[in-house]
Amino acid sequence: MTQQQTALEHLQVIRSLMEKAHIYRAISAPAALVGGVLATALSGWTIWATAVSESTRLSPELFLGLWIALLVLCSVINVILLSREASRRDQPLVSNDMKLALRTLSPALGAGGIMGICFAFYWGNQTLAALSWIICYALALLSTHSFSPRSIKRLGRAFLLLGLTLFVVWSANPSARVYPYEEAIAAVCMGLTFGLLHILYAVAVMIRKPQPPTSFE
Amino acid sequence: MIDFGQIDKVIHEKARLSIMTLLAGRGEWAFQDLKAELTMSDGNLITHLRTLGQAGYVKESRDESGTRPRTTYALTTKGRKAFQQYVDLLEAIVKAARPE
Numbered sequence: 001m002t003q004q005q006t007a008l009e010h011l012q013v014i015r016s017l018m019e020k021a022h023i024y025r026a027i028s029a030p031a032a033l034v035g036g037v038l039a040t041a042l043s044g045w046t047i048w049a050t051a052v053s054e055s056t057r058l059s060p061e062l063f064l065g066l067w068i069a070l071l072v073l074c075s076v077i078n079v080i081l082l083s084r085e086a087s088r089r090d091q092p093l094v095s096n097d098m099k100l101a102l103r104t105l106s107p108a109l110g111a112g113g114i115m116g117i118c119f120a121f122y123w124g125n126q127t128l129a130a131l132s133w134i135i136c137y138a139l140a141l142l143s144t145h146s147f148s149p150r151s152i153k154r155l156g157r158a159f160l161l162l163g164l165t166l167f168v169v170w171s172a173n174p175s176a177r178v179y180p181y182e183e184a185i186a187a188v189c190m191g192l193t194f195g196l197l198h199i200l201y202a203v204a205v206m207i208r209k210p211q212p213p214t215s216f217e
Numbered sequence: 218m219i220d221f222g223q224i225d226k227v228i229h230e231k232a233r234l235s236i237m238t239l240l241a242g243r244g245e246w247a248f249q250d251l252k253a254e255l256t257m258s259d260g261n262l263i264t265h266l267r268t269l270g271q272a273g274y275v276k277e278s279r280d281e282s283g284t285r286p287r288t289t290y291a292l293t294t295k296g297r298k299a300f301q302q303y304v305d306l307l308e309a310i311v312k313a314a315r316p317e
Contacts, residue, residue, distance in 0.1 A: 007310040010234055014304060017238040 025149055026101040028081035029205035035074035036198030042070055043191025050184040058183050064120040064129070067190070100147065105140045112136020126186035127170060127177075134163035134193045155201045162193055227272045228303045232257065233265045237300050240275065240292045248288045266290060274299055 046063070049056040058066070083093040112133050120129035141148070141156030166189050170176050179185060228237055235255050239246055246254075252262050269275040274296030280287040292300065 003310055004313075007307040010229075010231070011304070011307050011311065013231065013234060014238045014307075017235055018242045 025152065026082075026098075026105065026144060027152065027155075027201075028078055028085065029202045031074060031078035031081050032198040033202035033206075034077055035070070036195050036200075036202060038070055038074070039198065040191050040195030042066060043187040043195055046187035047184050047191075050181045050187075057181070060120050060124045060126055060183075063126050063183050063186065064117065067133075097147070101144060104144050108136045108140035108143055112140070126183045127189065130186040130189040131163060131167045131170065134159060134189060135167065137194075138163055151201060151205050155197060158197050158200075159193055162197065163189075166192070223306055225299055225303050227268060227274065228299060230265075232261065233269055234303075236262075236265055236269060236290075237274065237292070237296065237303075240290060241297065241300050245278075245289045245291045248290065251290065269296070272296075272299075 046058055049058060079093070082098070086093045086095065112135070115132040115136070116129040119125045119132060138156050138159035141152055141159060145153055145156075170185065170189075176185060228234055232255070236251065239251060239254060248262070248266075251257075251266075252259065255262065257265075266275060266277070270277060273293055275290050276293050278289045278291070280289070
C-alpha cells in the first residue's frame with residue numbers, strides 16, 4: 001500500500017470515528033431541573049384542584065394550555081442556557097450540532113405534540129395526551145443516541161419504560177379509563193415523568209464533577 | 218515535497234490512531250467506553266494507552282468515589298497538537314497525490 005493510500009485510509013478512520021465521538025447535550029441540566037420542578041408543581045396543583053371541588057377542576061383546554069405554557073417557558077430557559085454554554089465555548093448558538101439535534105428531535109416531538117393536542121382537544125382525553133407526549137418524547141431523546149451523552153440516553157430509556165408501563169397499566173384497567181377525574185391521572189403521569197425524571201436527570205448530571213487529571217508520566 | 222519521515226510513529230498505527238481520534242472528538246472517555254467503541258481487548262487497549270501515555274499524548278484520571286473505580290482518559294495539550302499535526306500531514310500527503 002502506498003503512503004497516499006495509507007493516508008487516505010487513516011483519514012477515513014478519523015472521519016468515521018469523529019462522527020461517532022461527537023457529543024451534544026440538547027437538554028441543559030439546570031433547565032431540566034427548573035422544568036422538572038415546575039412540572040411536578042403543576043401536576044400536584046392539578047391533583048389538588050381535582051380533589052378540592054368540581055368547580056376548581058381543570059378543563060381539557062386549560063390542561064392543554066397550562067402544559068403548553070410550561071413547555072414554552074422551559075424551552076426558552078433551555079435556549080438561554082444553551083446560548084450561554086455556546087458563548088463560553090466561543091461557538092454560535094445555532095451551530096451545526098444544534099441543527100443536527102433539532103433535525104433528529106423534531107419528527108418524534110412533532111408527532112407527539114400533534115397527537116397529544118388532538119387527544120386533549122378533540123377527544124377530551126388528557127391521559128392519552130399525556131401518554132403520547134411521554135412516549136414520543138422518549139423516542140425523540142433515544143433518536144439522538146449517536147451524539148448524545150449517556151445521561152440523555154438513560155433519560156430516554158427511563159421515559160420509554162415508565163411511559164409504556166403507565167400506558168399498559170392504564171389500558172389494562174377499565175376503571176382507570178372511565179375514571180371521571182381523568183386530569184388527575186394525566187397529572188400523575190406527567191408528574192412522574194416530566195417532573196420526577198427530569199429532576200433525577202438534572203441532579204445526576206450536576207453532581208458528576210470531573211476529576212483532576214493525573215498523568216502517566 | 219513531503220517528508221514521510223515526519224509522520225508520528227506513535228499515532229501512525231490504526232489502534233492508537235482510533236484512540237487518539239475518539240479522545241480528540243470528545244473530551245474524556247471511560248476505559249470501558251473506549252473498549253466497547255473500538256472492540257478491543259483489555260490488554261490490547263491498555264498497551265496502546267500506555268504507549269500514548271508514555272509519549273505524553275494521553276492523561277489518565279481515576280475516580281474512586283463510586284462503588285467501582287472508574288478510569289477515564291483524555292488528550293494532553295501535547296497530544297492534541299501532535300494529533301492535529303498528524304492530520305495536517307495526512308491531508309498534505311493526499312493532496313500531493315491528487316492531479317492538479
